[in-house]
Amino acid sequence: MAKELLKGNIAFAEAAIRAGCEAYFGYPITPQTEALEHMSKRMPELGRVFLQAESEVAAINMVYGAASAGVRVMTSSSSPGVSLMMEGLSYIVGSEVPVVLVDIMRGGPGLGNIAPSQGDYNQIVKGGGHGDYRPIVLAPATVQELIDLTVEAFDLAEKYRYIVVVLADGSMGQIMEPAELPPMKPVRKPEERPAWALTGAKGRDPNVITSIYIDPAVEEEFNLKLKAKQERIEANEVRYKEIALEEAEIAIVAFGTAGRVAQSAVKAAREEGIRVGLLRPISLYPYPYHRVRELASKVKAMLVVEMNGGQMVEDVRLAVEGRVPVHFYGRMGGVVPLPEEVLDEIRKVHSGLAVPA
């Protein structure tokens, strides 16, 4: 399939359709709404389910229901809407049904604004709703990656019977770029729904989808099962990209749009002769701690760039364990840093290196 000029929101919605998504439930919110609109047109056309819910609370619980019935299902929203979905995420994990959520983050807290932000890193990466879990979180930096990760999200959700969040900022949803959509995958036939799904107990014992374990010992057993699942996820699903890290003295760590901006800054700095490279985590959970730790023993300093007040930087410091200084540069409120700003930060960090310790 050839490349076409695609807007992020439309691209991930269409990618989900092609990945065999059978049902979409959502609620309008900028900067994500084009995805809902695309679904409202395309899903009925294909004989699939689209429903505009009365709220994000209802939307995620509809998703929960459809997932319990064994179909590929998704929703998408933006920060304030995702806050309302937290209860649902927790139930989804607690009853082990596969769900994909795309969160096109905007400025906050509160109603905030509709500009691109990475302010919800902690909310999503560090847990989601209540209870002891972390969602799988994938962070794209291009429309092509947004497409590919959305498709992958469905496979991962089913592989682990888990929630997968594609975490992107508003500019990822709004940007237009040439990208290639995957071929159309047919939706699952009703008779191919998984054995655990609620399909009517015909000729088998009833299936139950629940997240209640009233006996603490039994709940702990379930918690341990979830933990084991997360250990498998941590062992198998770490994803990141490296740019110009060979012989680097400084490593930038940045994800999503901030990673993309940092990449431009790295190029400019290399032209100035500064040996700087970029590690762009793609899976935010599981986080590439291991790779960051390896880098910490190779470089002299790290610089974390985020579109927030410093959230992922805590994970970097956790991995670095004080081996090298970890600097931070962030813009908030929906302001996207310019490559020149990041370049300035690189220069500052670089000049600091020149001074012998």
Added chain:
Amino acid sequence: MAEEKLVESLIYAKPESLYPVGTHYCPGCTHGVAHRLIAEVIDELGVREETIGVAPVGCAVFAYNYFNMDFAEAAHGRAPAMATGIKRVSPDKIVFTYQGDGDLASIGMAEIIHAAARGENITVIFINNANYGMTGGQMAPTTLPGQKTTSSPLGRDVEMHGFPIRVAELLSQLDGAVYVVRRSLHSVANIRKAKKAIRQAFEVQQQGLGFSMVELLSSCPINWGLPPVEALQWIEDHMLPAYPLGDYKVHPAIAKKPTR
């Protein structure tokens, strides 16, 4: 010696749609009666293997331990949304929710109103026991004016807490709701009528007509602080005047058909 022949005839058995187990409900609680009626109806309609139930958060949270069929356990108040998700991707299945008055009429008010407004082709069994049973008898939206609960110890003061919500009347205003009735579980005659209504509600769904709800006035002897029989009397004396029994919405397509 002529042998006497012992003739046995089965006059009572648990419906297949219920597991042969005891329940955790308090003695005299009519949740068990409601379960039994639903199970009998599902048996009679022969749809046990095509039915998916959605349990609430409330005393009936473990309904799936009693109903012998596929079941989901929803978040508090969200059963209508979860049922919507299930029904939309499995339109050929019979989907019902079972919800208390805190679940349905307080935290889940938005979900039930919109499921009804959409004409979601599901059946809702709504247990109105005028309080929050599971959490120890706090005030519910259905608690009567002056009724003492653990969170309205001096009696529900309408100046402070407002007025009870009559759910059947409310939902009957919505075009998508096609069968909305209120029945009671306080006497044998009323239980019989309740069963007929439950059957009608499931048949409405089978016919694809839209949203159906049966509100059942139900007892909570433990939290009302009454022995079981007096609790039934309390329904008659106090709840019936506030929550009149009746058919609040009956779609013409059903009205024509006589209920068996």
